[in-house]
Amino acid sequence: MSARMVVDLGRILADIDVLRGRIAPAEYMLVVKNDAYGHGVDRVVAAAAAHGVRWFGAFDVPMGVRTRAAAGPDARVFSWVTITQPEIEVALEAGIELGVGDTSYLEDIATVSAGRGAPVHIKIDTGLHRNGVRPEAWPAFVTRAAELEESGDIRVVGIWSHIAETSDEDDDLSRAAFLEAIRIAEDVGLRPQVRHLAASAAAFARPEFRFDLVRFGAFSYGIRSTGGPELEGIAPAATLIATVSDVGDSAVAVSYGYLDGLPSTLAGRMSVGTPAGPRLVREIGPATMLIDPWPGAAVEDEVYLFGPGTRGESSVTTLAEAIGTVGEEIIVRVSPLVPRIYI
Numbered sequence: 001m002s003a004r005m006v007v008d009l010g011r012i013l014a015d016i017d018v019l020r021g022r023i024a025p026a027e028y029m030l031v032v033k034n035d036a037y038g039h040g041v042d043r044v045v046a047a048a049a050a051h052g053v054r055w056f057g058a059f060d061v062p063m064g065v066r067t068r069a070a071a072g073p074d075a076r077v078f079s080w081v082t083i084t085q086p087e088i089e090v091a092l093e094a095g096i097e098l099g100v101g102d103t104s105y106l107e108d109i110a111t112v113s114a115g116r117g118a119p120v121h122i123k124i125d126t127g128l129h130r131n132g133v134r135p136e137a138w139p140a141f142v143t144r145a146a147e148l149e150e151s152g153d154i155r156v157v158g159i160w161s162h163i164a165e166t167s168d169e170d171d172d173l174s175r176a177a178f179l180e181a182i183r184i185a186e187d188v189g190l191r192p193q194v195r196h197l198a199a200s201a202a203a204f205a206r207p208e209f210r211f212d213l214v215r216f217g218a219f220s221y222g223i224r225s226t227g228g229p230e231l232e233g234i235a236p237a238a239t240l241i242a243t244v245s246d247v248g249d250s251a252v253a254v255s256y257g258y259l260d261g262l263p264s265t266l267a268g269r270m271s272v273g274t275p276a277g278p279r280l281v282r283e284i285g286p287a288t289m290l291i292d293p294w295p296g297a298a299v300e301d302e303v304y305l306f307g308p309g310t311r312g313e314s315s316v317t318t319l320a321e322a323i324g325t326v327g328e329e330i331i332v333r334v335s336p337l338v339p340r341i342y343i
C-alpha cells in the first residue's frame with residue numbers, strides 16, 4: 001500500500017485552544033496557506049469554524065474562496081498577496097478582506113469596489129521588505145486611504161505588518177515602527193478595528209506582540225520553530241505513514257509510492273517509527289527508503305516517517321533541524337497525491 005497522511009483534526013483543535021487561551025484577549029487567526037500547511041484546507045477550516053474560530057488567513061484569492069466555502073458566511077477571511085483587478089472582484093464577492101501594501105494596489109481596489117466599501121488591512125513595512133508601504137511613503141498612503149474611505153470605496157478595517165521573528169532586537173525595532181505607523185494612521189482619522197503584527201513564534205513568547213489579533217500558522221498544526229522549545233500542550237497533528245515493501249537480512253525497504261517524499265539529505269540523520277520502535281534511515285530514494293531491520297519485520301508493516309512520536313518517529317521540526325531548514329518545508333513537500341485521512 002502507498003503512503004497516507006493521517007491528520008488528527010481533534011489535535012489541531014486542541015492546539016488552537018492552547019493558543020487562544022494563551023493570547024486572550026487578543027483574537028486568534030488560523031493561517032491556512034500552502035493547503036493548511038499540507039493538512040488539507042477544506043477539512044481543517046470546516047473543523048476550526050465549527051469550533052468557533054472566527055478569523056482565517058488565506059494567502060491568495062483561490063485559497064480565500066475555498067476558505068470562505070468551508071468556513072461559512074460569518075467567518076472573516078483575510079488574504080494578503082497582491083492581486084489583479086479581476087481577482088479583486090472575485091475577492092469582494094466572496095467577502096474576503098484584502099491586505100494592501102502599496103498605493104497602486106489600493107487604487108485598484110478602490111476602482112473595482114466603486115462605492116462598495118471594500119474591507120482592507122493596510123500594511124506598513126516594518127523592516128522585512130517583503131511588501132508593505134515604506135515608512136517614508138506611509139503618511140501619503142494613509143492620507144489617500146482616508147480619502148477613499150470617506151468616498152465609500154474602501155473601509156480600513158485593519159492595520160498590520162509581518163516580522164522576521166529571528167531576533168528579539170529586530171522584532172522590537174519592527175514593533176516600534178508599527179506603533180509609529182498606527183499613530184500616523186490615527187492622526188489622519190483612520191480607526192482600524194484590528195492591529196496585527198505577529199505570527200506563531202513572537203506572539204506565543206511575547207505578550208506585547210499580540211495586539212488585537214495573531215496570525216497563527218505553524219503552531220496551530222503543532223509545528224514548533226526550528227531551534228525553538230517544545231510547546232506545552234501543543235503536539236503535531238499529522239503523521240506520515242508508509243509500509244514495508246521488502247524485508248532483507250540487513251535492511252528493510254519502505255515504500256511511499258510517490259515522488260517528493262522526504263529530502264534525501266536526511267539519510268543517516270533520521271529515525272522512523274516502526275512496530276519495534278525507532279530505526280535509522282540509511283538511504284532515501286525517490287519512492288522508497290532503506291531502514292535498519294528489526295526482528296519479525298514483515299511486508300505491509302506500518303512505518304511512521306514523521307509524527308507526534310507514537311512509535312518513536314520524529315516531528316517535522318526535528319527532521320528539519322537535521323538539515324538546517326524549517327518543519328513547514330518538510331510537511332508541505334509531501335505530495336498532494338498522498339491521501340489525507342482525517343480522524
Ligand SMILES: *Cc1c(COP(=O)(O)O)cnc(C)c1O
Nearest residue numbers: 031162199200215216217218219
Ligand atoms: C505564514 C504567515 C503567517 C503564519 O506564520 P507562522 O510562523 O507559520 O505562524 C502569518 N502571517 C503571514 C503574513 C504569513 O505569511
